Amino acid sequence: MNITELKAMSRTVREDILTMVHKAGSGHPGGSLSATDLMVGLYFGGMMKVDPQNPDWEGRDRFILSKGHVAPVLYSVLARKGFFPLEELGTLRKLGSILQGHPHKQSTPGLDCSSGSLGQGLSIANGLAIGFRKQNKANRVYCLLGDGELQEGQVWEAVMTAAQNKLDNLCAIVDYNHVQLDGTTEEIKALGDLAAKWHDFGWNVIQLNGHDMDQVLKAFEMAAAYKGRPSVLIADTVKGKGVSFMEGDCNWHGNAPNAEQLEKALAEVREEETKS
């Protein structure tokens, strides 16, 4: 996809997120919307090797959603990629659905791992990266983390493991949206200089605007080209991006829009199209 198509896909995915969370009556729109452009860039920008016709293809790259609560953005991307029918998006969080509230590997085609208990994903990604290297396989591994999630101690254990093992087949992505459930990260447990922290832990740090598709694609390319150390994309983003009344507001971390709010939100997302 070219940049114009990728931007259009981002709008579509945002519409999906809002609609599916509204239908479900619960879910996490804020962090899904902040991660949308990163996820679209990864899956549709040509970086992530997958085969929707053969979800278990051994040669595929792997994606671990460490911030499992933003399942809606991943589900939309997987459906739009063709892993399962779009109609399934309407079943999110419903009894018997292939789309569980938090990712469940066995339920959803295209999903590489279950997740939802924060702080665990990077360890899993490291294990995959070590395993592929031990078995002389060229697969790459991607892992999306939240910024609030970085308050979990296990993340920093894993940060050290990746550096110790020089996992250059691994790319971590921090969705740095500055807001967590109870408020801003600054108010609750400040993250300090994130780039310096990751750098001091031995990582190749790439900072970017996580809503600028050109920067997103370039960052993934730089990460893939970097050898000898793991790379992390610290992507500056806006929680609830694309919906003015959700942006930067922690109350939209885990709440579903009602019918009226959905209407307004969708109109705003579509309006972006005329602007761009």
Add this chain to the structure above:
Amino acid sequence: MSKVPMRDGYGKALLSLCEKGENIMVLDADVAKSTRTVWVRDQYPERFLDMGISEQDMVGTAAGLALSGMTPFVSTYCVFLAGRAWDQIRTTVCYNNLNVKLAGAHAGISVGPDGATHQSLEDVALMRVLPNMTVIVPCDAEETRKATLAIAKKQGPCFIRFGREAVPVVTDEETPFEIGKARLCREGGDVTVFANGAMVYEAMQAAEALARENISVRVYDLHTVKPLDEEAILAAVKETGCIVTAEEHQVNGGMGSAVAEFLAKNCPAPMEMVAVQDSFGESGQPQELMDKYGLNQKAIEEKIKAVLARKA
């Protein structure tokens, strides 16, 4: 009878898996000398990962290795594996149903002078409530070796726990071992003892002693706590009418509880449990602690007599 630490059996089994070129990885959290994974580190360094003092990260990394197609063996002190990394074991290993093998060393009160912080007495309870998990408590070094080889072949999450001390080797190369199948150690008609871990030897000693008082004790090595050998338990109740369980673990939630749950649902019968009675341990020599906390031949004999009195 020779005495060997069960962890030697674990280390030996790992070496033979490496020798055979199995696609395994052995992980440890800075206690490789204690768990015997140091043998793998020295002979097959490419199959060994020292994760440092990061048990939660170790379990997550093992999950990733399993997702990449390898069979990881995760090794550390039992208390820090089953306790500290429980959420990782639950939500990442078991929910994904991953082929991760968890080995808890230095389990039980017999770890001795290190005291209560290092005495794992809750791990069987913590592990057996998890869906998809297999739970094994072998009785000696040889059975630990066989159990390790058996879980390597079995698909899915498996947990094995063993103690630090040298304990009598009561099985040999020819003794059968099958996951989920209790091993009959001694035939008897008055009462059945289901024991596991180091308590198997104590149970056999108790049975031998009581035979001189004309009490006929059947003894099973119930090495697999999950899945439970329901057939052996049913037959024991039907044929001997009462049950004693013996384990180096808390009385609540362990193997005895698993047997009690099954009995209550299927064939209620008088039952007594030899285990730690809902308390923490303390520092002391292993045998002093086993005696103080009622984990020995004498305690089993007393419970056998108590359950026989209830049966009559």
